[in-house]
Amino acid sequence: MTFTMSRLSAMMFLQFFIWGGWFVTLGTYLVQGPLKASASQVATAFLSQSIGAIVAPFLVGLIADRFFAAQRILAVLHLAGAALLWVASTAADFNTFATCVMAYMLLFMPTLALVNSIAMRHMQSPEKQFPYVRVAGTIGWIVAGVLIGWLGWEQAHRLELTFRMAAAASLLLGLYAFTLPHTPPLARQRTAGVGQILGLDALRLLKSRSYLVFFLASIAICIPLAFYYNFTNPYLNDLGVRGAAGLQSLGQVSEVLLMLAMPFLFVRLGVKTMLAVGMAAWVLRYVMFAYGDAGSGFSLLVIGIVLHGICYDFFFVTGQIYTDAHAGPDTRSSAQGFITLATYGVGMLIGTFLSGAVVEHYTTATGPDWQQIWLFPAGVAFVVLLAFLLLFRDRPAAATAPAAT
Structure with a gap:
């Protein structure tokens, strides 16, 4: 694996370590943690993923892909996301927590498309090289889950620490993203219509x-x-x-x-x-x-x-x-x-x-x-x-x- 592929793999690892670090245990934190959320409130928190997925094409297609280098917008989104995850870990009521998570997912879901875009733009043969880079993301998700289990945060009712762990990883990826290969918008991305982008x-x-x-x-x-x-x-x-x-x-x-x-x-x-x-x-x-x-x-x-x-x-x-x-x-x-x-x-x-x-x-x-x-x-x-x-x-x-x- 070349140096560039290794750098892209590290990006993928952190991207999915962040997501797996808090998303898997979110329901347990809400039900058993200090917020004592109802099932409907759990669903409301998870709803942020779907809304983020709907908004992502607008942010990435209409803004990031047209006006900014992909690695820079990735950095900004993850740095802002780190702050939101940390605040979510300290929320004393469900409404504050849900607001933080909703804002975070509006920022995070577009990064899924951004990391793919950055990776593929720097590959000579994406159809052959991308799976080997993308699998690092799955490994990141696995490592996050194993780490939570090994530390015993579920049994100790300390799942707020998962948000802080993810916040630290988000901060790290935000800083690391500035060092990634430069990925400016392509000419055709600047001229694409709204219907095509969506x-x-x-x-x-x-x-x-x-x-x-x-x-x-x-x-x-x-x-x-x-x-x-x-x-x-x-x-x-x-x-x-x-x-x-x-x-x-x-x-x-x-x-x-x-x-x-x-x-x-x-x-x-x-x-x-x-x-x-x-x-x-x-x-x-x-x-x-x-x-x-x-x-x-x-x-x-x-x-x-x-x-x-x-x-x-x-x-x-x-x-x-x-x-x-x-x-x-x-x-x-x-x-x-x-x-x-x-x-x-x-x-x-x-x-x-x-x-x-x-x-x-x-x-x-x-x-x-x-x-x-x-x-x-x-x-x-x-x-x-x-x-x-x-x-x-x-x-x-x-x-x-x-x-x-």
Whole structure:
């Protein structure tokens, strides 16, 4: 690996270490920490991710990509983010905390596109080099979870320290970003229209029935996805699982391993099978959670977490490849932005509201009825899977195109 690739890998490591350092245990901090938040308030806090995903194209496309060097705007966003994370760790009431988190995610979500842009602009062959740089980000997320588990912050009820750890890492990345290779706006980025920046010119893809079915399924499957992000850590801690954040990092380990196997599997299974297996894994995961426990059913919890690799890679990564195959050369970037806006923006937005309502509905004076809570997203994922199997008809050209990617 060259020196430049090593520098970009360090950037990715810090980027996802920051996110994994506080986001995984956010629900537990809100429920069990000093704020004693309700399920709806937990959902409100997680809602910041979806709103940030919706706003990100405006900030990156309309401002950063047109007027500023990418590494400089990355530095400023992370330096400001460090201050917000630190203030969030000291918030004495939920409203103050939620305001800090919302402001932070409005700054953080655009940085996901910025680090990708910086990395790819300095690669001779992004399709070959980028996966090896991006995997450093997944390793950063894993290290953050393992570190939280090793330090025992969940058991000690000191999860405010996760925000301070992430703030320190954000400060470090903010300073480090100023030293990254110079990445000025491209001429075509300065002249791109608003519709192109937001991916709206990719709407023409929906004229294809197969892509329309995939697009709607992508939004729908993100509804049960929100349950996993929002309430897995509180669930594991409620069961008394020690080092829950570290255990959850097994999901990212499986993601890395399956990512390496994706080219082999894609050629042999094809688009429809890959997408269907990914959705079926969501159903199985939530059933495992519904019937797992910290005793004899602990293996079910572990299997459910390890299934993350299939859930994410088989559906979302396959979907990105499928989108790339359908979009022409002029709309590939717009199409990727469009599907991201639809899934992490619209889909997760709906799922976040629904997850909070479902958890509150099944929570009594004795605590949450986790079995009923997890069976709900399992049912949603099953319905989406059935509809997809019945309605999706893949075009042969789309199935063969990714093999050359």
